[in-house]
Amino acid sequence: MTTTDPIDSGSVGPDSTAAGAAGADPLDTGATVAAALDPLGADPLGGGVPTGAPLGVDPLGADPLGLGAMEYGGNGRPCASYTLRVNGFERPVTDAWIGESLLYVLRERLGLAGAKDGCEQGECGACSVLVDGQLVAGCLVPAALASDSEIATVEGLSAGGAASDVQQALADSGAVQCGYCTPGLAMAVHDLLQRNHRPSEIEARQALCGNLCRCTGYRGVLAAVQAVADARGAEEEVAEEEAAAPSEASVAAEPEGAATELPAESVPVEVPGADGGLAQVTSTQPMPVQPDPAQSAIAQSGIAQPGFQPGIAQPVADLPAQTGELPVYADAEAWVEADPWVEADPWVEADPWVEAEVQYPVEPTTVGSGTGIDYGTTTTHQTGVYEPYPGYTATPAHGTPYDPGYEAQPSYQAPYDASYDTAYGQSHYEAAPAHGTAMDGPLYENAPAHGTPYVPAPAHGTPFAEGAPVYEGYDGSTPAHGIREDDHA
Amino acid sequence: MGLRPRPEAAGCFSRPEKIRGRVRQFDEQVEHGGILVNRTIMLPASVDEAVEALAVTPGAVPVAGATDLMEAVNAGRLRPAALVGLGRITELRGWRYEDGGTAVLGAGLTHARMDRPDFAALIPALADAARTAGPPQVRNVGTLGGNIATAASAGDTLPVLTVLEATATLAGAGGTREVPISHLLTGLDPLRPGELLTWVRVPLLHAPQVFLKATNRSGPARAAASVALVLDPARRAVRCAVGAVAPVPLRPLEAEAWVAGCIDWDARGAEGVVPIDPAAAAAFGEYVAAACIPDGALVAGPEGAGAVAVRLRRTVSVLARRALGRALK
Numbered sequence: 009m010t011t012t013d014p015i016d017s018g019s020v021g022p023d024s025t026a027a028g029a030a031g032a033d034p035l036d037t038g039a040t041v042a043a044a045l046d047p048l049g050a051d052p053l054g055g056g057v058p059t060g061a062p063l064g065v066d067p068l069g070a071d072p073l074g075l076g077a078m079e080y081g082g083n084g085r086p087c088a089s090y091t092l093r094v095n096g097f098e099r100p101v102t103d104a105w106i107g108e109s110l111l112y113v114l115r116e117r118l119g120l121a122g123a124k125d126g127c128e129q130g131e132c133g134a135c136s137v138l139v140d141g142q143l144v145a146g147c148l149v150p151a152a153l154a155s156d157s158e159i160a161t162v163e164g165l166s167a168g169g170a171a172s173d174v175q176q177a178l179a180d181s182g183a184v185q186c187g188y189c190t191p192g193l194a195m196a197v198h199d200l201l202q203r204n205h206r207p208s209e210i211e212a213r214q215a216l217c218g219n220l221c222r223c224t225g226y227r228g229v230l231a232a233v234q235a236v237a238d239a240r241g242a243e244e245e246v247a248e249e250e251a252a253a254p255s256e257a258s259v260a261a262e263p264e265g266a267a268t269e270l271p272a273e274s275v276p277v278e279v280p281g282a283d284g285g286l287a288q289v290t291s292t293q294p295m296p297v298q299p300d301p302a303q304s305a306i307a308q309s310g311i312a313q314p315g316f317q318p319g320i321a322q323p324v325a326d327l328p329a330q331t332g333e334l335p336v337y338a339d340a341e342a343w344v345e346a347d348p349w350v351e352a353d354p355w356v357e358a359d360p361w362v363e364a365e366v367q368y369p370v371e372p373t374t375v376g377s378g379t380g381i382d383y384g385t386t387t388t389h390q391t392g393v394y395e396p397y398p399g400y401t402a403t404p405a406h407g408t409p410y411d412p413g414y415e416a417q418p419s420y421q422a423p424y425d426a427s428y429d430t431a432y433g434q435s436h437y438e439a440a441p442a443h444g445t446a447m448d449g450p451l452y453e454n455a456p457a458h459g460t461p462y463v464p465a466p467a468h469g470t471p472f473a474e475g476a477p478v479y480e481g482y483d484g485s486t487p488a489h490g491i492r493e494d495d496h497a
Numbered sequence: 498m499g500l501r502p503r504p505e506a507a508g509c510f511s512r513p514e515k516i517r518g519r520v521r522q523f524d525e526q527v528e529h530g531g532i533l534v535n536r537t538i539m540l541p542a543s544v545d546e547a548v549e550a551l552a553v554t555p556g557a558v559p560v561a562g563a564t565d566l567m568e569a570v571n572a573g574r575l576r577p578a579a580l581v582g583l584g585r586i587t588e589l590r591g592w593r594y595e596d597g598g599t600a601v602l603g604a605g606l607t608h609a610r611m612d613r614p615d616f617a618a619l620i621p622a623l624a625d626a627a628r629t630a631g632p633p634q635v636r637n638v639g640t641l642g643g644n645i646a647t648a649a650s651a652g653d654t655l656p657v658l659t660v661l662e663a664t665a666t667l668a669g670a671g672g673t674r675e676v677p678i679s680h681l682l683t684g685l686d687p688l689r690p691g692e693l694l695t696w697v698r699v700p701l702l703h704a705p706q707v708f709l710k711a712t713n714r715s716g717p718a719r720a721a722a723s724v725a726l727v728l729d730p731a732r733r734a735v736r737c738a739v740g741a742v743a744p745v746p747l748r749p750l751e752a753e754a755w756v757a758g759c760i761d762w763d764a765r766g767a768e769g770v771v772p773i774d775p776a777a778a779a780a781f782g783e784y785v786a787a788a789c790i791p792d793g794a795l796v797a798g799p800e801g802a803g804a805v806a807v808r809l810r811r812t813v814s815v816l817a818r819r820a821l822g823r824a825l826k
Contacts, residue, residue, distance in 0.1 A: 086577070148562075150567060150582075156540065
């Protein structure tokens with residue numbers, strides 16, 4: 009190892025513009041290899057040559073292998089030229105640094121800005137593209153190593169500028185707000201539906217777990233998955249019927265199973281097209297993956313399609329909340345411990361870190377005096393779906409006229425000891441009137457008239473009137489706050 | 498098949514700049530030893546070619562899935578001088594069997610492949626670890642060998658390989674050699690210059706094996722702690738490894754030996770029999786946690802490190818107890 013760090017010497021530093029400084033690159037002998045291959049070794053970036061070595065001069069002075077210096081670009085980096093096959097087109101890339109990601113090359117060199125640059129760490133999925141039919145994060149693929157692969161981006165999803173069925177369903181389902189995650193989601197949904205024609209909701213959620221969306225909350229995306237799956241299924245049925253309709257001779261000439269059993273949807277179909285990548289799929293090819301645009305439009309409009317469910321493609325806000333719907337992962341551990349023994353496992357206890365499933369005995373609030381928030385419900389962890397506490401009858405909404413029979417309902421419990429009110433001159437509850445309601449009727453007889461002087465509540469610490477319970481101190485029978493009974497740590 | 502990123506080198510440059518220099522001819526390929534060497538990008542089709550490419554190219558970095566490598570490159574922590582792509586070496590993308598009940602896994606086996614049911618029937622704990630390793634975009638390309646060579650502290654397959662006592666085959670210019678995974682990870686016998694991780698030899702145990710992982714958020718995430726536990730009924734032993742709490746997976750050997758004596762091995766598997774006292778299982782969890790997170794870490798520091806360590810210790814304790822319970826079911 010030499011003493012000069014090539015990076016510190018600044019061939020690519022922001023302050024380095026002189027061409028003379030461009031020669032400092034990790035052009036080194038086996039010492040660099042040792043560092044690069046040693047997981048616990050020294051500087052993996054290797055020692056460098058002294059700053060200012062002229063470009064192209066072998067610093068070793070001798071080249072034992074006769075390979076000459078490695079390729080360096082104009083700025084002194086190891087570079088390569090290669091050809092990417094993107095959406096069926098051969099796209100040459102010239103003089104690109106070998107560390108450039110596929111995402112960077114697609115966006116900055118080839119002008120395909122569909123894939124988005126979110127995190128550059130593979131966390132967000134906004135850069136999802138298909139490489140050799142596999143969904144990958146474009147930011148984590150060295151572009152130079154994808155030179156012999158088929159790359160499909162979101163631009164290739166649509167034919168001739170029209171949105172594909174996946175994209176249209178995403179738009180129709182309200183899965184697009186800011187749109188930054190949408191190209192990645194479109195690729196993920198496209199990939200999912202190619203591998204799995206009828207994904208269940210949990211399968212869809214697992215397939216989309218690598219795509220983060222901070223706007224919509226994923227329910228629109230899941231609705232889009234179902235919409236596309238239904239539309240494609242209906243379309244396939246129509247195609248089968250049409251295939252069965254022709255004369256027996258043609259059926260015999262072309263086996264019936266050819267159109268149906270051919271796993272055309274399970275393999276990534278890349279049809280190199282002249283203009284739109286996938287636009288060359290003709291109606292003679294039984295490829296349900298990329299359906300005929302006219303049929304697709306009919307399927308999406310829901311006209312005369314058997315099995316089409318018009319509610320599927322509604323905006324997600326109109327869909328009814330499904331009680332108990334599965335979240336992406338109810339909690340991290342359930343996701344990890346997805347094994348069939350979970351149900352009967354005596355070792356499974358309540359997850360100490362998830363407290364939202366504890367159902368507290370919440371009392372109903374006074375009639376109509378609440379804030380409109382339904383206190384009698386608990387929130388299922390992370391789903392946002394409200395599940396009523398068992399046995400509880402919902403409190404009337406704010407502003408609802410007071411129903412005297414409400415207290416007679418079996419689930420009704422007096423919210424607290426009514427004798428509290430005696431201290432303030434009232435003996436029972438009354439519903440607060442809705443805003444703007446005239447103060448009249450027998451229920452409000454005892455209300456003071458406007459202008460009556462306000463009798464302040466007693467100061468804090470003032471003893472209650474007789475009948476109020478007296479706090480007698482902590483008897484130790486219940487655990488203190490914040491201490492779990494099973495806490496051994 | 499990857500390069501361990503070095504955080505010390507972070508922040509050297511931000512983004513690749515656009516090429517401003519003169520256009521040169523870079524497609525030139527050099528014939529060397531029967532293979533075409535493109536000098537900066539090499540795509541060998543066999544292990545021998547890859548080893549040769551690594552030998553003739555100084556500073557070349559072997560790349561399999563590139564998920565860890567490109568994360569370091571994108572963050573500016575790594576500047577590879579040349580890349581040796583291993584994706585074309587198809588022989589390393591599967592596995593084979595050897596006599597003596599051993600599975601030999603190729604280093605290019607992806608996490609998505611390990612998640613499939615046929616592999617999960619073979620080594621269930623490794624399949625569980627692969628399933629939780631990340632989102633599909635990462636699991637589709639991330640490889641077993643890359644996980645080992647990167648040796649990230651939160652690598653999910655590492656505790657499983659440690660607890661299965663796997664062995665790695667390293668191919669170099671001078672031949673191949675076998676190194677235990679634990680020696681590789683701890684640096685006792687690290688990868689040498691020009692060596693390539695090719696195969697991982699895993700003994701097939703026909704016994705329960707469990708992998709559990711705790712994360713700090715729902716969905717795929719880096720492990721806060723993970724526990725792999727394997728029963729060895731033939732030797733009446735329990736093996737356990739804790740990942741992500743230290744730079745390498747930890748084996749609490751004393752706790753393993755102690756709990757093996759608490760298990761009713763003869764009654765194990767019988768209907769309706771609990772082969773271990775639940776209190777002993779809970780104590781095992783505490784034992785493992787105390788062994789992996791030393792008492793010194795529990796002392797509260799200025800950043801509240803004590804509370805973090807207390808929580809981590811409890812997490813490990815619960816994971817270890819549950820793993821033992823599941824293995825003994």
